[in-house]
Amino acid sequence: MKTLQQTTHLPRTWSEFQIWEPNDGFKYEWNDGEIIKFTGMNKHQVYIYQALNKLFSQKEMWKSGTLVAEYDTMLSGIQMRRPDIAYLSDEQIARTKRGEDVIPEFMIEIISGSDNFYKVEEKITEYFKAGVKVVWNIVPDEKIVQVYTSRRNVKICIEDDICSAAPVLPDFEIAVSTIFAQ
Numbered sequence: 158m159k160t161l162q163q164t165t166h167l168p169r170t171w172s173e174f175q176i177w178e179p180n181d182g183f184k185y186e187w188n189d190g191e192i193i194k195f196t197g198m199n200k201h202q203v204y205i206y207q208a209l210n211k212l213f214s215q216k217e218m219w220k221s222g223t224l225v226a227e228y229d230t231m232l233s234g235i236q237m238r239r240p241d242i243a244y245l246s247d248e249q250i251a252r253t254k255r256g257e258d259v260i261p262e263f264m265i266e267i268i269s270g271s272d273n274f275y276k277v278e279e280k281i282t283e284y285f286k287a288g289v290k291v292v293w294n295i296v297p298d299e300k301i302v303q304v305y306t307s308r309r310n311v312k313i314c315i316e317d318d319i320c321s322a323a324p325v326l327p328d329f330e331i332a333v334s335t336i337f338a339q
Contacts, residue, residue: 231258232287240264
């Protein structure tokens with residue numbers, strides 16, 4: 158008997174998607190029956206994750222939670238997204254240990270040149286509908302960070318502008334130039 162991952166068919170339901178194990182080097186999200194293929198954080202973007210992790214450690218943010226790369230996030234019963242970086246509090250981690258789905262309050266997307274603007278905006282909308290409080294879109298090619306605290310409130314940060322994760326992590330602040338310094 159063939160298992161789902163051995164077939165050439167894409168999953169058609171959420172339950173099929175959950176057991177699907179593609180071995181093609183890509184990562185996938187589920188959005189109400191739509192399978193979204195992406196490459197995840199690439200080797201040219203890892204330095205951004207490293208800069209943010211260093212700040213996270215220096216500010217001793219690990220005492221209250223952790224930054225997770227490509228965390229499977231159930232935004233609703235029909236949407237599973239995988240932000241590049243998500244912050245999970247200790248309380249949220251305890252809930253995941255009990256098998257609960259949690260919505261990180263702070264998420265970071267690293268935008269590549271191949272990302273579709275419409276799809277990025279769609280994802281931001283989904284994040285805020287699900288209860289996310291802060292989203293950073295980091296655009297390495299342009300060396301900018303878009304800091305969203307709602308769909309209507311966005312701050313475009315460049316050069317030495319400070320990006321803040323407030324109100325989720327008020328002390329987590331970094332200059333755009335520091336993110337791209339490496």
